[in-house]
Structure formats: structure tokens, C-alpha cells
Amino acid sequence: MTIRFNVGAATDSGRVRDINQDAYVVKADAVAVADGMGGHRAGDVAARIAVETLDRSFTEPTFESLSGSFGLANAEILGRAAIDPELHGMGTTMCAVAIVQHEGATGLGVVNVGDSRVYRLGHGEFVQLTEDHSLVESMVREGRLTAAEAEVHPQRNIVTRALGANENVQVDQFFFPAIDGDRYLLCSDGLSNEVPDEALAQMMAKIADPNELVHALIDAANSSGGRDNITCVVLDVSTGESGTRPSSSAPVGVVTPASGTPESAPAPAREEAAPPPDPAVPPAPKRRWWRKG
Numbered sequence: 001m002t003i004r005f006n007v008g009a010a011t012d013s014g015r016v017r018d019i020n021q022d023a024y025v026v027k028a029d030a031v032a033v034a035d036g037m038g039g040h041r042a043g044d045v046a047a048r049i050a051v052e053t054l055d056r057s058f059t060e061p062t063f064e065s066l067s068g069s070f071g072l073a074n075a076e077i078l079g080r081a082a083i084d085p086e087l088h089g090m091g092t093t094m095c096a097v098a099i100v101q102h103e104g105a106t107g108l109g110v111v112n113v114g115d116s117r118v119y120r121l122g123h124g125e126f127v128q129l130t131e132d133h134s135l136v137e138s139m140v141r142e143g144r145l146t147a148a149e150a151e152v153h154p155q156r157n158i159v160t161r162a163l164g165a166n167e168n169v170q171v172d173q174f175f176f177p178a179i180d181g182d183r184y185l186l187c188s189d190g191l192s193n194e195v196p197d198e199a200l201a202q203m204m205a206k207i208a209d210p211n212e213l214v215h216a217l218i219d220a221a222n223s224s225g226g227r228d229n230i231t232c233v234v235l236d237v238s239t240g241e242s243g244t245r246p247s248s249s250a251p252v253g254v255v256t257p258a259s260g261t262p263e264s265a266p267a268p269a270r271e272e273a274a275p276p277p278d279p280a281v282p283p284a285p286k287r288r289w290w291r292k293g
């Protein structure tokens, strides 16, 4: 089976911000979106380092290579921040979709850190595949906020995991079968905060051309306010074979930490996220939390 991608990609600074701290990369076998954070122009440096590192380092169709690229990007961002005071404290999210082999099968690997998202439209079903690493998402999981409250929460821009936050970054990994006709969307929160999922699903189903679609998605985010930078990558999967979707839409892969360097030995056990603070009390400033924008 030969898996091919047909990709549309675009980024826009939005209607409020002067600079664009998002970045994306499109390779023949991988795509990624990054949303940088940090003062001045540090955020766009971090996002650019992330996607350029993935571009350079994802060379083998394995999770080791894909997640290893995240680990290398993390180290590079920390290294640059350590020697340049203007870049101190920079960080970035990144989500990626790539062709990988996993347990003898070739399919799509999804790797994520932060609150950029990967969605999939397939056989009429539109699902968010990634979980946001954000304070409000933690509070929703704990039952302390409803999803509707989270959407408008003043602290919704605080991420709990990011590249550049500390030496050991943990990423989520998912593996999905490659299904002919499936359509993936990778986006920064400048899209998902402005455009409801139902509207995203409708546009994903209606607009056939991926290039036309990404521009329509950006227009929709700008029409809703465009308060943040907006980045969209749409990826249409073709395999030349009519695949059968497994009955469950759950990932068949695993959630594991990315090692700091690809060659380092056994990865540490996955840490549970720290419990969120009382929602009534603003969180104490902690290095591991990142306020974006």
C-alpha cells in the first residue's frame, strides 16, 4: 500500500496581532503546525525551530524518529534560549501527522504537545484526535469546568506542556490506519478558539480542494474576530485501496513520553499531570505553565 498526501496549508496573523508566531511545515510524508509563545519575537523563533527541526530530523518512518524530532526541537529551543536573553522563556506547541510503521503496520502517526489540534473527517465522522495540554482542559477532565465554560475561560490560553518548557518533554502519540479518503486537519488555537467544531466539520465536508479549504477556514476565523494567529494544514489521504475502518475510532497506538534525545535509552514512566489549582484562584506562576499571547 502506498500512502499519499494531498495537502493544503496556510497561515495568517489574524486581525489583531502584528506578528505571526505560528509556523508549519509540509513534507512528502509529514506535516506539522507549531504555535510559539514568548515575548517580543521569541515565540516565532521557537515555532520556527520546532518545524525546521522536524523537517530535518524526521527521516525514518517510525515513532522514534517522529517523536525524537520533538525531543530534538525541545533541546534546540532550550539551548537557544539559554544563550540569548531576548529568547529566554520562549516555547511552542507542535502537532504532527506523518506516515509511520507501528507494530508491523504502516499508517498515520499523530504526535502532539500543547494545544494545537489534530482533527479527522472520515466516513462522515469529525473527531478531535488530540487532547489539549491546557489548564482548562485539565479542569474539564476533573469535572471542574464544563466544555462550554472552558471555551470562554479567561485562562484558556495557559498550556501545561510545551516544547522549551523543561528538559524532559512528554508528547502524546497515536497511531491510526491509513484510510483512503480520510481528511486530517491540523490547526493552531487561533482557528479552534474562533470557529466551533460543527462549523469546522461542515467546511471540511463541503470544500473539496484542500488549498481552497485552508483559506476558507482562515477567513472564518478572521470573520469571528481573528484575535490570534491562525494556521491550518489540511491533509487528504489516498492509498489507492478501499480500506475498512476498524469499528472503534479510538487510537490503536499508545501514549508515551518522548525521550529527550532519540538515542537515549528507556523512556521514563509517564507522569500524571499535576492537579489543576482551584479554579477560583489564579495559578501561581510556575515554569511549567505557559501563558500564550
Ligand code: MN
Residues within 6 Å of the ligand: 035, 188, 189, 190, 228, 229, 292
Ligand atoms: Mn495561538
